[in-house]
Amino acid sequence: MVPDTVRRELCAIVGPEYVHDRPAELIAYSYDGTFQQQRPDVVVSPRTTAEVAQILALAHAHGIPVVPRGAASGLAGGVIPLAGGIVLNLARMNRILEISPEDGVAVVEPGVVTARLQAAAEARGLFYPPDPASLNQSSLGGNVATNAGGPRCLKYGATRDYVRGLTVVLADGRVLRPGGRVLKQSTGYQLAQLFVGSEGTLGVVTEIILKLIPLPRERATARLAFPSLDAAAETVTTVLTAGLLPTAIELLDRTTIDLVVGYLPGGLPEGSEALLIVECDGNDATAVQAEVARVGELARGCGALEVQVATTPPERAALWEARRAISPALGRLRPNKLGEDIVVPRGQIPAMVRRITAISEEVGLPIPVFGHAGDGNLHPNILFDRRVPGELERVERAATLIFEAAIALGGTLSGEHGVGSLKREFMAARLSSEELWAMQAIKHALDPKGILNPGKLFPTRPGDRTGWLAALPTLDGVVPCSAAS
Numbered sequence: 001m002v003p004d005t006v007r008r009e010l011c012a013i014v015g016p017e018y019v020h021d022r023p024a025e026l027i028a029y030s031y032d033g034t035f036q037q038q039r040p041d042v043v044v045s046p047r048t049t050a051e052v053a054q055i056l057a058l059a060h061a062h063g064i065p066v067v068p069r070g071a072a073s074g075l076a077g078g079v080i081p082l083a084g085g086i087v088l089n090l091a092r093m094n095r096i097l098e099i100s101p102e103d104g105v106a107v108v109e110p111g112v113v114t115a116r117l118q119a120a121a122e123a124r125g126l127f128y129p130p131d132p133a134s135l136n137q138s139s140l141g142g143n144v145a146t147n148a149g150g151p152r153c154l155k156y157g158a159t160r161d162y163v164r165g166l167t168v169v170l171a172d173g174r175v176l177r178p179g180g181r182v183l184k185q186s187t188g189y190q191l192a193q194l195f196v197g198s199e200g201t202l203g204v205v206t207e208i209i210l211k212l213i214p215l216p217r218e219r220a221t222a223r224l225a226f227p228s229l230d231a232a233a234e235t236v237t238t239v240l241t242a243g244l245l246p247t248a249i250e251l252l253d254r255t256t257i258d259l260v261v262g263y264l265p266g267g268l269p270e271g272s273e274a275l276l277i278v279e280c281d282g283n284d285a286t287a288v289q290a291e292v293a294r295v296g297e298l299a300r301g302c303g304a305l306e307v308q309v310a311t312t313p314p315e316r317a318a319l320w321e322a323r324r325a326i327s328p329a330l331g332r333l334r335p336n337k338l339g340e341d342i343v344v345p346r347g348q349i350p351a352m353v354r355r356i357t358a359i360s361e362e363v364g365l366p367i368p369v370f371g372h373a374g375d376g377n378l379h380p381n382i383l384f385d386r387r388v389p390g391e392l393e394r395v396e397r398a399a400t401l402i403f404e405a406a407i408a409l410g411g412t413l414s415g416e417h418g419v420g421s422l423k424r425e426f427m428a429a430r431l432s433s434e435e436l437w438a439m440q441a442i443k444h445a446l447d448p449k450g451i452l453n454p455g456k457l458f459p460t461r462p463g464d465r466t467g468w469l470a471a472l473p474t475l476d477g478v479v480p481c482s483a484a485s
């Protein structure tokens, strides 16, 4: 509940045209990339760090929940305002403030779309590698808050590896500027890193200093078709133990291939059960071609049915378009999906995929598997129709079994999407009570009233694996809106 006096103060801070509370406006800010939905009481769109600081000081004084929101492409329910309150829409803070080749950094506001920074860096011969498949929608603030990754993580690392400094507004409105432009530092706790992956629960990121590296001049991409998932998985291990480090190794299973086959020029050989997309980069065209050719040879040794190398930019673009089309294309099979993001040690990929196939049969739901095979990060997507009675329970069963299998194989719950509200009840299965205690102690120190993104990250009842289902809003919608309209 946001009192009218607070609404008036919000209008005074950002201007009335940037405070929204009509039902249609609230619905537009009630969802993310998952199937969850809940309305906030009010949406506020600040333009500066000073405005964010004033909003948080006000919310803190009144104990009102605040949910920072980037582009809402998140896949963990991170921006769903479960407790109502203020959604802090950061889309207006969208300036690239500086690109400095001398210091090898970009300074950006959080609402800059990922692909926009990449294009601006590339125009200066520089490279910002993190490449979530959502890069044309996601914001850099959201990328920092979730520690977003993507195919190029294998060689270049995730968002965390590019964050040098941040401006963060804390829950009570204080402004912190951890890190900076320097290449290295060993000056106390690495506070900037603490906020990476914190999913809006510790502070609001309002400015980001990101590392840029030289842009590799040459790239080559290969498409490898296999008669079995095991042969594809064996290729991954063989390539990575042969002294090669491709930029990306992406895996598509049979169900996923069927969804995007239309994007693949020339179709696929009969009997293709798995596909790898492998990219190599560097500055020497001959060396890059030789590396991708060697990957092809190794793949053939593991039983590949076909090796196709794309060297021209349009050929390469077509392959990556097929990869990026996967997530949206899943909607063709069922209207709803729960996209998981488990990570297992690379050597366990075949065992994990076999387990997911068995789980799919056990619960009677399709679960296509794709993902970043090079770093063991798989995206089993549980497809369902939440209008069908009992289907959500089967989804929950499948998710529980997938998490249990990943943990049993030495893996973890999320590699890049974060925990949000969807995975919070499983945290106790992955983290020790000491780890959870340490995380909660940090949360309490920085946000003692718990106003920042409540209901995210931490289990509501530690050890209770069914809480997330109970926490989902009902099918027909959205909780009653307490906002005056």
Ligand SMILES: Cc1cc2nc3c(=O)[nH]c(=O)nc-3n(C[C@H](O)[C@H](O)[C@H](O)COP(=O)(O)OP(=O)(O)OC[C@H]3O[C@@H](n4cnc5c(N)ncnc54)[C@H](O)[C@@H]3O)c2cc1C
Pocket (backbone or CB within 6 Å): 032, 033, 067, 068, 069, 070, 071, 072, 073, 074, 075, 078, 079, 090, 110, 131, 132, 133, 134, 137, 138, 139, 140, 141, 142, 143, 144, 145, 146, 147, 148, 149, 150, 151, 199, 200, 201, 203, 204, 205, 206, 327, 328, 416, 417, 420, 453
């Ligand atoms: C089709 C599709 C493909 C995807 N592919 C990938 C992929 O390959 N790799 C990957 O990592 N992710 C992927 N995602 C998930 C998603 O795009 C990422 O999690 C992305 O980082 C979210 O950015 P966003 O701006 O949309 O954040 P939001 O969804 O708006 O927010 C995500 C979380 O960050 C917090 N947050 C946002 N901005 C701030 C801020 N300025 N300060 C503090 N907290 C903030 C929010 O409170 C929330 O908890 C995909 C999503 C879709 C829909």
